Structure formats: structure tokens, C-alpha cells
Amino acid sequence: MSSALRRMSTSPFSSCAFQQRTSSWWPSRRPPSTATSRRSLVIAAAASNFANENREYVIVGGGNAAGYAARTFVEHGMADGRLCIVSKEAVAPYERPALTKGYLFPLDKKPARLPGFHTCVGAGGERQTSEWYKEHGIEVLYEDPVAAIDTQNQILTTSSGNLLKYGSLIISTGCAAVRFPENIGGNLPGVHYIRDVADADSLVSSLEEAKKVVVIGGGYIGMEVAAAAAGWNLDTTIIFPEDHIMPRLFTPSLARRYEELYQKNGVKFIKGVLIDKLEGGTDGRVGTVLLRNGSIIEADTVIVGIGAKPVVSPFEAVGLNNNVGGIQVDSLFRTSVPGIFAIGDVAAFPLKIYDRMARVEHVDHARKSAQHCVRTLLTAHTQPYDYLPFFYSRVFEYEGSSRKIWWQFYGDNVGDTIEVGDFDLKVATFWLNSESRVKGIFLESGSPEEFALLPKLAKSQPVVDRVKLQSASSVEEALEIASSSLRIGAAI
Numbered sequence: 001m002s003s004a005l006r007r008m009s010t011s012p013f014s015s016c017a018f019q020q021r022t023s024s025w026w027p028s029r030r031p032p033s034t035a036t037s038r039r040s041l042v043i044a045a046a047a048s049n050f051a052n053e054n055r056e057y058v059i060v061g062g063g064n065a066a067g068y069a070a071r072t073f074v075e076h077g078m079a080d081g082r083l084c085i086v087s088k089e090a091v092a093p094y095e096r097p098a099l100t101k102g103y104l105f106p107l108d109k110k111p112a113r114l115p116g117f118h119t120c121v122g123a124g125g126e127r128q129t130s131e132w133y134k135e136h137g138i139e140v141l142y143e144d145p146v147a148a149i150d151t152q153n154q155i156l157t158t159s160s161g162n163l164l165k166y167g168s169l170i171i172s173t174g175c176a177a178v179r180f181p182e183n184i185g186g187n188l189p190g191v192h193y194i195r196d197v198a199d200a201d202s203l204v205s206s207l208e209e210a211k212k213v214v215v216i217g218g219g220y221i222g223m224e225v226a227a228a229a230a231g232w233n234l235d236t237t238i239i240f241p242e243d244h245i246m247p248r249l250f251t252p253s254l255a256r257r258y259e260e261l262y263q264k265n266g267v268k269f270i271k272g273v274l275i276d277k278l279e280g281g282t283d284g285r286v287g288t289v290l291l292r293n294g295s296i297i298e299a300d301t302v303i304v305g306i307g308a309k310p311v312v313s314p315f316e317a318v319g320l321n322n323n324v325g326g327i328q329v330d331s332l333f334r335t336s337v338p339g340i341f342a343i344g345d346v347a348a349f350p351l352k353i354y355d356r357m358a359r360v361e362h363v364d365h366a367r368k369s370a371q372h373c374v375r376t377l378l379t380a381h382t383q384p385y386d387y388l389p390f391f392y393s394r395v396f397e398y399e400g401s402s403r404k405i406w407w408q409f410y411g412d413n414v415g416d417t418i419e420v421g422d423f424d425l426k427v428a429t430f431w432l433n434s435e436s437r438v439k440g441i442f443l444e445s446g447s448p449e450e451f452a453l454l455p456k457l458a459k460s461q462p463v464v465d466r467v468k469l470q471s472a473s474s475v476e477e478a479l480e481i482a483s484s485s486l487r488i489g490a491a492i
């Protein structure tokens with residue numbers, strides 16, 4: 001047992017400090033009945049080495065949000081001997097976005113590999129390797145997903161049979177890739193889904209042998225993986241059911257410009273069709289993709305990016321949100337069960353700025369929700385989470401690419417749009433509501449100073465002069481017009 005673990009077993013979560021911190025704002029936890037607690041102790045003692053040790057704080061999930069939550073515990077001096085992370089993965093938390101970016105660079109172009117991109121390097125923080133967790137006295141259980149929870153007695157059961165008694169629990173189980181069913185070939189060798197580093201390793205092995213790649217889905221994974229496969233000089237086709245790429249964010253006009261760029265890089269598009277079946281070849285690997293319209297596309301490697309779904313199991317009892325999916329929390333990330341919190345992709349939280357419930361499946365929210373939740377847990381602060389949605393992507397970044405692409409979006413893509421600029425250099429799209437307020441703003445290939453204006457505009461939502469904005473001859477001029485409205489607004 002590590003010294004951290006030993007310290008923890010003599011410092012159970014029922015310490016005075018813990019009670020004081022929680023009782024200042026938290027509804028008191030109902031103590032388990034004597035009979036139940038005696039029973040759980042017996043189960044605990046019988047089940048495993050871990051059984052009779054109390055964990056003051058437990059995080060379930062070893063992903064992006066967990067990594068940033070751990071850092072916040074350390075910053076508050078509350079990690080050492082008190083924090084336990086239970087992870088399904090075999091490695092310490094890392095920056096998941098790298099998996100479809102640097103990780104998929106061609107092998108001769110210095111692809112990113114662990115430990116290079118452990119959290120929190122993506123946000124400019126210290127690199128948190130497994131040694132970092134040890135040094136900070138954080139217990140991490142790898143490859144042992146939580147399989148069950150007893151909220152009454154505050155006990156988690158892991159898949160290997162460990163019983164963990166927790167004081168406070170943070171659920172950060174993220175999302176899982178949506179898969180095609182087995183009966184249409186969704187599990188054939190050569191068919192890939194990308195959610196974790198093991199998936200990315202398996203894809204890299206396939207790419208090493210690949211000749212014909214089919215990417216299914218025109219969203220984030222589809223766009224990033226198709227660009228990566230083009231970087232490997234592979235025959236690449238992207239297939240999706242909608243009229244254009246990235247339908248949940250891009251306007252048709254913006255999508256057309258990106259599609260043209262992909263085509264210039266050799267990527268073929270098949271739009272407006274659904275998949276009928278993936279079929280195996282003689283070697284048992286995927287060989288063809290059958291489309292609903294009767295077409296047959298050859299492929300030795302298929303990457304499926306058809307969305308993600310929140311991993312709520314086995315935590316359904318803490319309360320789900322039926323509209324946006326995921327685990328329902330309040331503006332402090334508290335679930336309906338006292339002492340249990342949810343953060344990151346899995347959390348359905350009040351998006352205060354737009355007065356609606358939302359789930360955000362992007363890394364900025366994973367980082368910020370983690371920090372906000374842990375601060376709430378460890379201090380008396382009760383400031384509601386006030387999040388401004390932020391999404392980004394980068395493709396064709398590999399060395400030798402003729403055109404690197406990097407875009408950011410802030411706000412809400414509602415209302416009508418004004419597009420300004422020349423895509424070959426720099427382009428911006430403004431989403432305006434009926435009062436001509438800026439609701440959302442997208443910028444491709446901006447400078448750091450220009451990107452820094454985006455959150456200010458999306459947050460303040462200034463009223464802009466549509467005619468002036470429409471006639472702006474460059475992105476710089478359009479940003480100046482929108483920012484001057486900001487300054488006028490501030491002066492009034």
C-alpha cells in the first residue's frame with residue numbers, strides 16, 4: 001500500500017474538516033441505518049483489499065474532466081491521501097482532442113504520443129503523468145470501471161469487485177461513440193470508432209496497411225479523420241446523410257468552402273446517403289460499404305464518426321435529463337443525490353446565458369466544469385456556472401500540408417448569418433438574431449488577437465449595423481465594426 005493510501009485509511013472522509021466544509025451549504029447526508037452500515041462493512045471487508053477504506057473524494061472516469069478536477073484538488077491542497085480516481089482506461093488522463101489531430105499525423109511527421117499530451121498540457125498546465133498523481137498522493141485505479149453504485153451506503157463496486165466507500169463523488173464518465181450494430185457489420189475487423197487512445201492505436205495500425213479508407217459521418221470525427229487519412233496519402237471517401245459537412249454548426253456556404261478544400265486534398269464526398277451494411281472480405285476484414293441507394297464502395301479501413309452518447313450507466317439513479325440526455329445537475333454540478341456531482345460531457349447543466357439545459361461535448365467545458373465543480377466542493381463558493389459555449393477544430397496541420405485549417409466558434413449558432421472574408425485567407429461568420437445582436441461568431445485562420453475578440457462579442461451580444469457588416473471588405477474590418485458596437489454599448 002502506498003504511503004498516500006495509508007494516510008487515507010487513517011483519514012476517513014468523516015473527518016471534522018470534511019463535515020465543516022460540506023455542512024456550510026450542503027444538505028446534511030442521511031446516515032445509513034445501523035443495520036445497513038454493518039452489512040456494508042461486512043461486504044466491504046469480505047470483498048477486497050480496498051473494501052474497508054473510506055475515500056473522502058472519488059472521481060469516476062479518467063478523462064479530460066477528471067484530469068482538470070485532479071489539478072484543482074491539488075491547487076486547493078486537498079488531493080494528498082484524500083482523492084481517488086477510478087478509471088476504465090489503462091493510462092492517466094490525457095487531452096482527448098489530440099487523438100484525431102497530432103496522434104494521426106503520418107508516422108514520419110512526428111505524431112503525438114503519450115506521455116506528450118497528458119492533461120493539463122492542452123490548457124498550458126503541468127503535464128500530469130501517472131507519476132504526477134503518485135507524487136500528489138492521488139490514488140488512481142486503472143482499467144477497473146465502476147459497475148454499480150449504492151447511493152444509500154455511498155459504495156461503488158468496480159468491475160473487478162473492489163468496493164469503494166466514498167464521501168463525495170464526481171461522475172465524469174464522458175461519452176461513448178455511437179456504434180453500428182453487429183448485424184450490419186459494426187464490429188468487423190477494420191471498422192474503427194475513436195474515443196480513447198487504445199482506439200487510436202488500433203486505427204494507426206490499420207492506416208499503416210490501408211489503401212482505401214471510408215469515413216462515415218460528416219461531423220467532428222469525420223472531418224478530422226478524413227483530413228488525417230488524406231495526410232497519409234490514402235484514397236479517402238467521406239460519406240454522410242446530410243447535404244453538407246458539419247451540419248450542426250456550419251452554414252451551407254461555409255461547408256462548401258471546406259468541402260472544396262478537402263477535395264483539393266484528394267478527399268471524395270458521398271452526401272445525402274445512409275449506410276445499409278458493412279461487409280467483410282475474404283480475409284474477414286471489412287471489404288465493402290453498401291449504401292442504401294444501392295452503391296457499393298470498396299474499403300479496407302472504415303472509421304465511423306456518427307455521434308456520441310453520454311455514459312450514464314451505472315448512475316441512472318442519481319437523475320437523468322430526458323431532453324438533452326446525460327446526468328442532470330444544477331449550476332454547481334450537484335445531482336439530485338447529496339454529495340454526488342457530474343461534470344464534463346455527461347452533465348446536463350443549466351446553460352445560464354441562454355436560459356436552457358444543455359450538454360456540451362467539447363473540451364473547454366470539460367475543463368471549466370471540472371474546475372468549477374471542485375471549487376464548489378472544496379470552498380464555500382456558490383457562484384453559478386455561467387458558461388459561454390466554445391468549440392474549435394484544427395485539420396491539415398501536418399508538416400507539408402498546403403493549407404493548415406484552424407477555426408473557433410463562440411456562442412450560439414441561432415438566427416441568420418453574415419459571412420465576411422475570403423476563405424483562402426481568413427473567413428468569419430456572424431450569427432445575428434432579429435434585433436441584430438451577435439449571438440454566435442465563427443472565425444477561420446484568425447490571429448490570436450482576433451480569436452480573443454470572439455468570446456467578448458459572443459458574451460456581450462452587441463447590436464451591429466447589418467448593412468455595414470455585410471459590406472465589410474475584410475474580416476479585420478468586420479471585427480472592427482462588431483467591436484465598435486461593443487465599445488459604444490459599453491459607453492452607454
Ligand SMILES: Cc1cc2nc3c(=O)[nH]c(=O)nc-3n(C[C@H](O)[C@H](O)[C@H](O)COP(=O)(O)OP(=O)(O)OC[C@H]3O[C@@H](n4cnc5c(N)ncnc54)[C@H](O)[C@@H]3O)c2cc1C
Pocket residue numbers: 060061062063064065066086087088089095096097098099100144145146147172173174175194195196311313314343344345346360361362363364366390391392393394
Ligand atoms: C477523438 C476526439 C477528439 C476530440 N477533439 C476535440 C477538440 O478538438 N475540441 C474539443 O473541444 N473537444 C474535442 N473532443 C471532445 C472532448 O474530448 C470531450 O468533450 C472531453 O474529453 C470530455 O471530457 P470528459 O472527462 O467529460 O469525458 P472523457 O474525456 O471521455 O472521459 C471519460 C472517462 O471516463 C471513463 N469511464 C467511462 N465509464 C466509466 C466507468 N464506469 N468507470 C470508470 N471510468 C469510466 C472513460 O473510459 C474515460 O476515460 C474530442 C473527442 C474525441 C473523442
Ligand SMILES: NC(=O)c1ccc[n+]([C@@H]2O[C@H](COP(=O)([O-])OP(=O)(O)OC[C@H]3O[C@@H](n4cnc5c(N)ncnc54)[C@H](O)[C@@H]3O)[C@@H](O)[C@H]2O)c1
Pocket residue numbers: 100175216217218219220221222224239240241242246247248274275304305306307308361362363391392393394
Ligand atoms: N473538434 C471537436 O470539438 C471534436 C473533435 C472530434 C470529436 N469531438 C466529439 O466527439 C464526439 C463524436 O464526434 P462525431 O463526429 O462522431 O459526432 P458529431 O455529432 O459531430 O457528428 C455526427 C455525424 O454523423 C453523421 N451521422 C449520424 N448518424 C449517422 C448514420 N446513421 N449514418 C451515417 N452517418 C450518420 C452525421 O453526418 C453527423 O454530422 C462528439 O461528442 C464530438 O463533439 C469533438
Ligand SMILES: O=C1O[C@H]([C@@H](O)CO)C(O)=C1O
Pocket residue numbers: 095096097098099101102116117121122123363
Ligand atoms: O486541447 C488540445 O490538447 C491537445 C494538445 O494540445 C495537447 O498536446 C490538442 O490537440 C488540443 O486541441
